[in-house]
Amino acid sequence: MAYFLQQLxxxxxxxxxxxxxAIGYTMVYGIIGMINFAHxxxxxxxxxxxxxxLLVLASAGVTSIPVALVLTLIVTMFFTSAYGWTVExxxxxxxxxxxxxxxxxxxxxxxxxxxxxxxxxxxxxxKPLPPIVTGGFTLMDSGGFSVHLSYLQLFIFLLTxxxxxxxxxxxxxxPLGRAQRACEQDLGMAALLGVDVDRTISLTFVxxxxxxxxxxxxxxxxxxxxxxxxxxxxxxxxxxxxxLGGVGSLPGAMLGxxxxxxxxxxxxxxFSVQYKDVSVFxxxxxxxxxxxxxxxxxxxxxxx
Amino acid sequence: MTLAQLAVNGKQPLLEIEHLYMRFGGLVAVQxxxxxxxxxxxxxxxxxxxxxxxxxxxxxxxxxxxxxGRLTLHRDGGRMLLExxxxxxxxxxxxxxxxxxxxxxxxxxxxxxxxxxxxxxPLQRASRFSLAGLLGLPGYRRAEAGxxxxxxxxxxxxGLLDRADWQAGNLPxxxxxxxxxARAMCTGPTLLCLDEPAxxxxxxxxxxxxxxxxxxRAEEKIGIMLIxxxxxxxxxxxxxxxxxxxGRKIADGTPEAVRSDPNVIKAYLxxxxxxxxxxxxxxxxxxxx
Numbered sequence: 001m002a003y004f005l006q007q008l009x010x011x012x013x014x015x016x017x018x019x020x021x022a023i024g025y026t027m028v029y030g031i032i033g034m035i036n037f038a039h040x041x042x043x044x045x046x047x048x049x050x051x052x053x054l055l056v057l058a059s060a061g062v063t064s065i066p067v068a069l070v071l072t073l074i075v076t077m078f079f080t081s082a083y084g085w086t087v088e089x090x091x092x093x094x095x096x097x098x099x100x101x102x103x104x105x106x107x108x109x110x111x112x113x114x115x116x117x118x119x120x121x122x123x124x125x126x127k128p129l130p131p132i133v134t135g136g137f138t139l140m141d142s143g144g145f146s147v148h149l150s151y152l153q154l155f156i157f158l159l160t161x162x163x164x165x166x167x168x169x170x171x172x173x174x175p176l177g178r179a180q181r182a183c184e185q186d187l188g189m190a191a192l193l194g195v196d197v198d199r200t201i202s203l204t205f206v207x208x209x210x211x212x213x214x215x216x217x218x219x220x221x222x223x224x225x226x227x228x229x230x231x232x233x234x235x236x237x238x239x240x241x242x243x244l245g246g247v248g249s250l251p252g253a254m255l256g257x258x259x260x261x262x263x264x265x266x267x268x269x270x271f272s273v274q275y276k277d278v279s280v281f282x283x284x285x286x287x288x289x290x291x292x293x294x295x296x297x298x299x300x301x302x303x304x
Numbered sequence: 305m306t307l308a309q310l311a312v313n314g315k316q317p318l319l320e321i322e323h324l325y326m327r328f329g330g331l332v333a334v335q336x337x338x339x340x341x342x343x344x345x346x347x348x349x350x351x352x353x354x355x356x357x358x359x360x361x362x363x364x365x366x367x368x369x370x371x372x373g374r375l376t377l378h379r380d381g382g383r384m385l386l387e388x389x390x391x392x393x394x395x396x397x398x399x400x401x402x403x404x405x406x407x408x409x410x411x412x413x414x415x416x417x418x419x420x421x422x423x424x425x426p427l428q429r430a431s432r433f434s435l436a437g438l439l440g441l442p443g444y445r446r447a448e449a450g451x452x453x454x455x456x457x458x459x460x461x462x463g464l465l466d467r468a469d470w471q472a473g474n475l476p477x478x479x480x481x482x483x484x485x486a487r488a489m490c491t492g493p494t495l496l497c498l499d500e501p502a503x504x505x506x507x508x509x510x511x512x513x514x515x516x517x518x519x520x521r522a523e524e525k526i527g528i529m530l531i532x533x534x535x536x537x538x539x540x541x542x543x544x545x546x547x548x549x550x551g552r553k554i555a556d557g558t559p560e561a562v563r564s565d566p567n568v569i570k571a572y573l574x575x576x577x578x579x580x581x582x583x584x585x586x587x588x589x590x591x592x593x
Contacts, residue, residue, distance in 0.1 A: 022342075045522075048442060093389070169430065169438060171435060172435075174431055174434045174437035174438055175424055175427035175428040175431050175434070175436070175437060176428065176434045176437070177422075177423070177434075178413075178417060178420055178421050179421065179424050181412070181413060181417075182410050182413065182421040182424075185411065185412055185413070186408055186410060188367070188391075188408075189404075189408045190401055191391045191392040191395070191422065191425065192391065192392075192395050192401070192421075192424050193395055193401070193421055193491055194392055194395035194396035194424055194491055195421065195424045195425075197392060253381070294583045
């Protein structure tokens with residue numbers, strides 16, 4: 001029981017991170033119908049910006065951890081969003097009118113470019129970060145196994161819940177969110193009603209990148225080491241989460257992320273750590289075979 | 305043409321189309337079209353299928369860049385050249401709203417939300433980069449309340465107030481058509497372009513549509529352009545009719561002048577001597593008896 005609870009906590013932490021990345025995939029797919037394969041790299045850049053920002057703040061003499069974290073959060077979201085915006089501007093927007101596969105290939109190219117760019121600038125070796133947020137609660141003790149909830153895990157949950165709540169409100173009831181939903185359904189009609197479609201799409205990328213940046217920050221704090229290649233695996237897993245939840249559905253992405261995190265944690269806990277990635281991708285295959293629209297996705301009905 | 309020349313009988317020109325050409329490869333869809341739509345008037349564009357009517361609309365609303373020609377919109381004493389503007393700016397700055405032959409509502413959003421999207425620009429300004437909107441600050445609340453009030457007004461006008469929270473895609477066909485007009489009006493247009501608004505409506509619905517368009521013209525003081533095949537709508541409410549055939553203008557004038565124009569009769573019915581005109585067509589054109 002205690003072991004189960006511990007895996008649940010670990011899985012939810014991991015799932016929060018995947019969920020935040022998955023939202024970026026699902027939103028971009030919703031609005032322009034493409035899978036942004038460079039999104040994992042945006043998350044990786046978020047992790048690097050976090051490390052750089054924390055080191056700069058430390059050397060500038062900011063010693064209070066909450067202050068440093070809040071500042072880092074803002075800096076990371078800002079810079080990573082700028083990357084998200086730029087990627088859309090130079091790699092996808094010029095191709096929007098062309099064949100559907102063109103931006104997809106461009107995205108793969110962008111992904112390779114960003115990996116190499118970070119590798120060249122920051123080196124190929126993993127960058128370690130000493131634990132900043134330490135300590136936690138011991139929830140229960142049974143049979144020599146204690147269930148531990150660290151402050152960091154709590155921070156990750158709470159931040160994720162807050163972001164997702166804010167984000168859902170943004171989509172549901174602000175003019176920007178309404179414009180995004182309108183663009184999702186009919187770009188041309190939205191433009192005819194005076195919605196600046198290009199800007200709305202840009203902001204979608206910015207929002208996705210900002211959430212990926214938070215995921216990058218969480219991962220950096222949680223595992224304490226980042227390298228230029230972390231975006232690939234996390235990106236593909238978050239993509240799996242988006243597919244599992246139903247590509248294009250926001251609650252689906254959140255749910256899919258949590259489920260993927262849980263599956264990975266329980267598989268590692270009860271079966272084998274070595275094959276944890278296999279478990280996740282087996283899910284991807286199964287979903288694509290048996291329920292391609294995902295858990296919360298709507299089937300596309302083409303009217304004739 | 306100067307403004308003074310155009311403003312005949314005290315009518316104010318709204319949209320001036322001069323020598324408009326639209327080519328698609330070898331096909332000339334619109335050829336040397338010049339006409340003027342006036343404020344407070346209903347201008348109908350009619351013509352057989354494939355005459356280029358919708359192409360003209362697509363040029364006006366920025367879907368197509370005209371191959372040649374000039375489209376001038378007169379608004380608030382200034383003039384705007386539509387052929388040089390991006391699509392969304394034509395809606396935002398020039399104030400041209402349009403509907404399509406096929407219904408293009410945001411089917412997954414409610415009727416009310418459809419009308420709020422149409423008021424995106426003022427709301428977006430009030431929401432200050434979405435921050436005020438997210439936090440529900442008073443300035444944004446006021447703007448939103450105003451937008452909802454306007455949306456209610458138009459829902460009421462088209463008789464859908466009690467179905468404001470329905471998903472637009474679940475409304476009956478006639479209601480969807482009316483909702484599209486309400487949505488177009490919520491953008492606060494100076495020119496309303498309707499592409500076959502009466503298509504698929506039954507006679508009673510199409511009579512209601514006539515009344516709605518006459519009300520809009522009388523109350524909002526805007527220009528309306530419409531493409532329509534339903535002659536009861538065209539002849540019943542138009543102040544001015546432009547007839548196209550194979551991309552060329554063959555007649556331009558009042559309904560009375562157009563319905564007796566030999567070129568128009570020829571385009572619609574072929575040469576008079578070849579075939580007896582069916583009675584129902586003759587009565588539609590007002591030629592019976």
